[in-house]
Amino acid sequence: MRRRHPAPVQLAMIVRTRFAPSPTGYLHLGGARTALFAWAYARHFGGTFILRIEDTDLERSTPEAVQAILDGMAWLGLAHDEGPFYQMQRMDRYREVIAQMLAAGTAYHCYASPDEVEAMRERQRAVGDKPRYDGTWRPEPGKTLPPVPADRQPVVRFRNPLDGEVSWVDLVKGAITIGNREMDDLVIARPDGTPTYNFCVAVDDWDMQITHVIRGDDHVNNTPRQINILNALGATLPEYGHLPMILGPDGEKLSKRHGAVSVMEYPAQGYLRDAMLNYLARLGWSHGDEEIFSMAQFIAWFDLDHLSKSPAQFNPEKLAWINNHYIKLADNVALAELAKPLMLEGGAQFEGAPPLPDAIALMKERAHTINELAAATLLFYRQPELDAALLIQHLTEAVRPALADFAARCTDVSWDKAAISAMIKEVLVQHQLKMPQLAMPLRLLLTGQLQTPAIDAVITLFGATTVQQRLARFLD
Numbered sequence: 001m002r003r004r005h006p007a008p009v010q011l012a013m014i015v016r017t018r019f020a021p022s023p024t025g026y027l028h029l030g031g032a033r034t035a036l037f038a039w040a041y042a043r044h045f046g047g048t049f050i051l052r053i054e055d056t057d058l059e060r061s062t063p064e065a066v067q068a069i070l071d072g073m074a075w076l077g078l079a080h081d082e083g084p085f086y087q088m089q090r091m092d093r094y095r096e097v098i099a100q101m102l103a104a105g106t107a108y109h110c111y112a113s114p115d116e117v118e119a120m121r122e123r124q125r126a127v128g129d130k131p132r133y134d135g136t137w138r139p140e141p142g143k144t145l146p147p148v149p150a151d152r153q154p155v156v157r158f159r160n161p162l163d164g165e166v167s168w169v170d171l172v173k174g175a176i177t178i179g180n181r182e183m184d185d186l187v188i189a190r191p192d193g194t195p196t197y198n199f200c201v202a203v204d205d206w207d208m209q210i211t212h213v214i215r216g217d218d219h220v221n222n223t224p225r226q227i228n229i230l231n232a233l234g235a236t237l238p239e240y241g242h243l244p245m246i247l248g249p250d251g252e253k254l255s256k257r258h259g260a261v262s263v264m265e266y267p268a269q270g271y272l273r274d275a276m277l278n279y280l281a282r283l284g285w286s287h288g289d290e291e292i293f294s295m296a297q298f299i300a301w302f303d304l305d306h307l308s309k310s311p312a313q314f315n316p317e318k319l320a321w322i323n324n325h326y327i328k329l330a331d332n333v334a335l336a337e338l339a340k341p342l343m344l345e346g347g348a349q350f351e352g353a354p355p356l357p358d359a360i361a362l363m364k365e366r367a368h369t370i371n372e373l374a375a376a377t378l379l380f381y382r383q384p385e386l387d388a389a390l391l392i393q394h395l396t397e398a399v400r401p402a403l404a405d406f407a408a409r410c411t412d413v414s415w416d417k418a419a420i421s422a423m424i425k426e427v428l429v430q431h432q433l434k435m436p437q438l439a440m441p442l443r444l445l446l447t448g449q450l451q452t453p454a455i456d457a458v459i460t461l462f463g464a465t466t467v468q469q470r471l472a473r474f475l476d
């Protein structure tokens with residue numbers, strides 16, 4: 001079903017989206033995807049993207065998690081235009097709104113103790129009813145409320161409409177309707193006055209003038225409650241779009257066993273930001289068959305009409321494929337800067353060795369990550385470790401004279417790939433060998449490996465001196 005949106009010109013000034021993570025852990029792939037879509041929607045319409053940290057769960061929120069979210073957003077380049085706003089810094093505002101609602105009669109004090117509420121629920125369960133608050137303390141015209149118990153701090157409950165229903169056209173899921181009878185009179189403030197989750201979200205979305213709430217579909221059940229609170233406040237309702245979750249390749253909920261789930265593990269493993277963004281963009285959204293696109297293209301294309309209604313599946317192979325694509329496109333000097341620290345850890349010696357960007361250019365075709373690229377490129381910067389069994393297999397008596405001839409010719413040949421390639425062919429003819437008979441021992445002696453890029457390219461990069469030194473050790 002295609003939804004019609006106002007023309008971009010009309011929306012240009014008004015789209016306001018937010019990403020509202022709870023800082024209880026790292027920024028995971030699902031959160032990053034939600035942030036990306038909310039950000040792209042604002043960018044598409046020239047609107048405003050807000051970052052809000054929902055840190056009211058004091059037991060589970062940590063400063064480290066706040067930092068992890070900020071780091072993740074910074075790495076992804078999802079810059080916010082307003083915020084970060086912290087809910088813990090907005091407590092006065094929530095108290096103010098609660099006082100206003102109490103005065104307006106859209107909220108009320110409830111003195112039922114937790115035990116009484118539990119007993120109420122027990123009774124309802126016993127007769128087969130859905131357990132819910134029974135409205136004992138809910139004021140109604142002509143109703144006499146029970147006497148206020150001494151020494152008991154009340155909670156504040158929202159006066160949810162008793163009848164009718166809440167409906168919205170979800171930007172992803174289509175029309176959703178929930179009967180008000182399904183909903184309790186929600187506690188919006190605890191006995192100590194602290195506000196509760198759904199209430200804070202509603203007040204924030206109102207105060208921050210959010211026009212489009214784009215979030216994970218684990219929040220669908222909260223939406224009718226938030227809509228009722230917003231209606232009671234006289235707020236203009238935002239539109240809501242609930243994104244289906246991201247599953248692991250096995251169709252189960254995404255978890256550690258599917259690999260890294262923290263976004264920040266990806267740069268550590270050698271994934272490029274553009275690759276990550278490109279990959280996340282395709283998790284639950286599509287633009288025809290396009291797989292590879294820039295963020296500028298994504299922003300231009302992104303809308304809520306092409307979101308998938310079914311869960312997306314995380315596919316690490318596809319992410320690696322996209323990363324390889326971006327590595328191939330990336331500037332070799334920039335790649336060298338990323339790879340160099342890893343190569344130093346791997347024991348690389350750069351003195352007297354080929355320029356790193358040139359080696360990177362040769363090796364990047366097959367690299368899926370910067371870490372793979374660094375590991376593969378090490379062969380130009382470390383003495384090869386030679387496997388004795390492979391040496392016996394490939395360094396045969398038949399090939400030794402050809403290798404010696406090759407080494408000698410290195411002194412005079414003009415050092416470019418075409419000339420070296422021609423020289424190798426001459427050696428093959430001279431010694432009546434086929435290419436692999438010479439190329440394999442050359443690879444082995446020069447790099448310690450049997451699989452390398454084209455041997456003439458590898459030799460060209462090493463330079464005559466290194467080639468001759470590495471061969472001389474085995475040719476007496």
Ligand code: GLU
Pocket residue numbers: 019020021022054201214215216219
């Ligand atoms: N804080 C919620 C979460 O991290 C998101 C709330 C929302 O987007 O409305 O799941």
